[in-house]
Amino acid sequence: MRQTERLIDTTPTPARSGGSVITIDTATPAGAARGRRFLTMAVVLLVIWAALTDFRPDALVFGLPAVLAGAGLVFLMPTSPRWRLSLRGAPGFVLWFVAQSVRGAVDVAWRAFAPQMPLRPGFRRYPMALPAGAPRVLFLNTVTLLPGTLSAELAGDSVVVHMLDTRADLAADLNALEARVAALFALT
Amino acid sequence: MMFGTMPQLTPDLIYGVAGIAVFAIGLVGALCTQDRLRRVLALKLCSVGAGFLLVVAAWRGPPAAPDPVPHALVITGIVVMVSATAVALALIRRLQTLETEDDT
Amino acid sequence: MLDILGAALIGLGTVFFVAGTVGLLRFPDIFCRLHALTKADGLGLALIALGVALMADGAGDVVRITLIWFFVAVAGATCGHLIARYARRAMPEGRHD
Amino acid sequence: MTDPVIIFDLLLAAAVVALAVASLSVRDLFVAIVLFITFGLLSALSWVRLAAPDVALAEAAIGTGVTGALLLKTLRHLRYVSGTLDRAEALSVTPAAPVPAPVIWANAAFCGLVTLGLAVAFLGAPRSGPGFDALVAEAMPASGVDHPVTAVLLNFRAYDTLMEVVVLLAAVIAVWQIERGLSDAPAPVLGAVWEGFARLTLPAIVVVGTYLLWKGAEAPGGAFQGGAVLAAVGLLLLLSRLYVPQPSHRGVARWAFVLGTGAFAGVALLVAGGGRVAFEYPPEHAKTLILLIEGLVTISIAVTLAALFHGREPVALRSDRGRA
Amino acid sequence: MTLDPMILALFAPLFGAVAAFVLPRAAGAVGLVAVLLTCGAVLALARQVLAAGAVTLELGGWAPPMGIALRADGLGVAMLAMTAAVGLLVSVGALDALREARQRQYFWPLWLLLLTGMNGVYLGTDIFNLYVMIEVIALAAVGLTVLSGTREAVRAGLEYMYASILGALLFLMGVGFVYLQLGRLDFAGLIAAEPSAALSAALALMIVGLLLKTALFPLHFWLPAAHANATAPASALLSGLVVKAALYIFLRLTTHVPLPDEILVTLIGALGAGAVLWGGVQALRAERLKLLVAWSTVVQIGLIFIAFARAGQVGLAESWKAAALLILAHGVAKAAMFLAAGRIRDEVGHDIIRDLDRAPIRPTLAQFTFALAAISLIGLPPSLGFIGKWSLMEGAMAAGYWHWVAVTMIGTLLSVAYFSRVLAGFLRFDRVRAPLGEHQGWALADIAPLTLAISAISLGLLAAPILSFIELGYPFGAKP
């Protein structure tokens, strides 16, 4: 399991599929990567705990062990490539995501209520340019909330997408999404 | 209904009767089903039925708070039941393994 | 005022829930039904959560509602993917286009 | 009568009863289990309507969550062992001859009779009748906690609760004894999306479980609910093979199983003295002691429930993957 | 820190179980120490009861009905003492009788948990607490049933599990109805209660549940296989002690809340009669020794219920004494008999009754033990079983209930018949005992059942003090 981590430097994903991912193998051992992730997770969990308990300090008697145990779970998880979020990309992504998911829900609700049910379902394969790890997971989950698409399976570097209407322009939608995700993770 | 006067339809009445029915269904299932796994389901239904009865008995018309003791009893009952279920299921798994080994 | 807005959001959310259920019953195959559930129900719950949050008493409640929504959203997308993946593998061969 | 909430109650009660019937009468065992899980979910909702959120939490987490996973695991094991895992016709594990109609009617009649008899007794009994309300309310200030159900569980009737933890211990010992070192059916790989989900949510579930435990001192929640939610993390780890129990972990597991029982019983004994009897916590330390017991019991419950799900004692007889 | 003997009787086996589980290598020693401590606690408790009548302890300082109280009176302590004494001797026997490391490792924690549960039942005064206790007993008992790990044992254990859970759940539903009606769950509340529909339903549910757990005909279906397929020490505990816990609760309940109708008392007696006859016939037909002994348990349970019903509703105030004597007698004798049967099986290599006297080896001591235990179970003087049966028939005759006398006589004849199937073979002294070297660890495993069997006979001489002891503290008096 002593696997060196792949650090993503820059990825040429200018809204075009098939672009290869440049990875730089650094000498960061898995242990250090996990330690860093442990700290990040501990901070996040501490915030959640504090918010749940109305910032009461006496709750930390239980909170600290819980946070440590929860963050300690990273040592059971397989290592994954490192990533960082871009603060500049985040608001844009969130707004776009909200709009898209509303569109997606309205779209499917309309199809469900429509008497003749305008469906032409089918599968399409789409090659991803995003690097493995968090960006790809976010991409796959977001595809599911986009109008008319559902990520059904991951096959190597491409994703099998189920579409409610195969006439829609899948590549255009997903390219846009990839660009957004890349911006969020500061990959561009 | 049974006593001539229509009782006021309150949650405790509704769920109480439902709980008793669930208990009876579980009882019949526990006595009559052949399938081992399904008998465990039936017993579990019985326990939920008994839980219903206790929770209903604890209910006081709002805004009064319910009696906490039966709630504690039902929680105990739920934990006891999951223990019993786990043992029964372990027995079922073991028995199936033994029976299959003997058949082959 | 906030209560009225909250109630409106809750009502709207319920409409999406009903849409999801109609889709679940009407759509022809499992993948289409998955679309209905993940998208419509997800948005429906988000709207209901927002509506309830508008009526909530304190900041603590809002935090918990947000956490619930976030969890349901993430779990919904993940579970949708997992079910689709499962269904594709259980499917007889030959429909992979 | 036109109150929609009462309609909701009626609908919910009817659904609960219908699900109970359906889960026993469908042919496919998998469907039976799905229906049963739904049944548990809806009964938990009913208990919420009856103002028993603690019970609803316990039922959802333990009665439905852990039990459902246990049932599914058992079904899979049975199908795997009997070699019908890949076959669609493996509806029932021990197939029986179709039940003749008279038997069904006799059953239904018996069921109706029991319901009727018990319902008459139920309707004749006082409702919102006598109870412990006043006694508990009077004793609450001395209990050390602010939530009545927790006070009952951990103080007024702590003896019951200790024995309940003992039942869990007995169950895990029995299960370790019953199941021998045989391997399980192989688990499928869940993929990258699942991994991302696990990374994000498993730690959060740990925090939420502990939060329930902490919350128990003043609001619905407590050791059993919190322990069950923590056990859910264990279940997920076991299901996805992120954690595979090793024979060398047995010692730790044993200590974790007995931790709750030992701590609970130990505290109950140690407080006795100076005119106090067992389980009588000194009022000034009651809260600390109760929290201590709850914390340790939660760990025990979480580990025990996860071990009950895993089943056999981890022994190094054969490889853990696949049947040799 | 003051240690009340009641607390010690509960916590010694509990901590013993915990220690035996985490220290599997030292399980035997830990277990024995825990059982000895329990015996000491019971002795101390007996002295308290002799001095003061009933003793009560309010746990946590919370008075019933909200809190839970422990109460020891004559009957309860007699049951505790029987359990502890039989348990101690079975434990001593188990040190030798269990061969596999795995069995040894799991026997001790399960048995000590079982002991905790039983002591809890005999000290309990709260019906919900009794429910939790019978679940502790049920899980530990099922674990012991399947200790041998054979397919038959697992199958029997599963049936036992179903019966046990169902019985406990019926009891729990009854608890629900009691709470619904009375709003309290302690015995004092039950005694003070006015009759009502909900209480009748509760009593019906609880009695059916207990009868299922105590295996009264026709609810006995799970017992023979479960008791016959367990390993010998486990069978001894299951048959001698475990079924008594539910019986004890039944006795308490039915005397606290009298059955509303004479017909019900007669019905329970009739079920007992059914058990005596059906069990007797099955024991006559049994092919294996342990199965025969297990069926004899069904018979004896039936007998205890006849003793309960011997004089109808009016005689209930006295009937429980006959029942209690039979319970004690059966506990001691049946444990001895199962251990002896286990020894015979160990030495001969099988327990097919027909082939037993053809075996080259004669386990003389075990056979002698078996015969002594049979004397008590048949009810020959001067055994405790005889006193119990005599007290049963005396009461029935005094009340003019001759049918119970007749059933008891028929049952006695049947038991003579089925035990003589075994004993006849033993009495042929034409075969030599095998050399000592071929016997495995006979010392403890033989001496323990022999002691039990001798006690079963000689306790009959102490019947009068036992009778006056179980009346201490008015077990079924006006106020517990």
Added chain:
Amino acid sequence: MTVFLGTILVFLLASIIAGLFRVLRGPEPAERMLAAQLFGTAAVAILLILSRLMDTPALLDVAMVFALLAAVTLVAFVVLASRRAG
């Protein structure tokens, strides 16, 4: 407001009951799981509304546990119902 929220509850419960038909009809195990997911989400929604209606903020905690457990159950379904390994 009570009437309105009560009506919403009835709708949500009705959608659960409608989902039951999908469980019964199947035919694939995946379809049944799908309905189970619907139940989880709808139950969370019901609890959120009930917490307002019954004025019990504690129900939010119950909803949180339901949300967590729905996901656990689903993963258990996917892992334990799959016919083939890997």
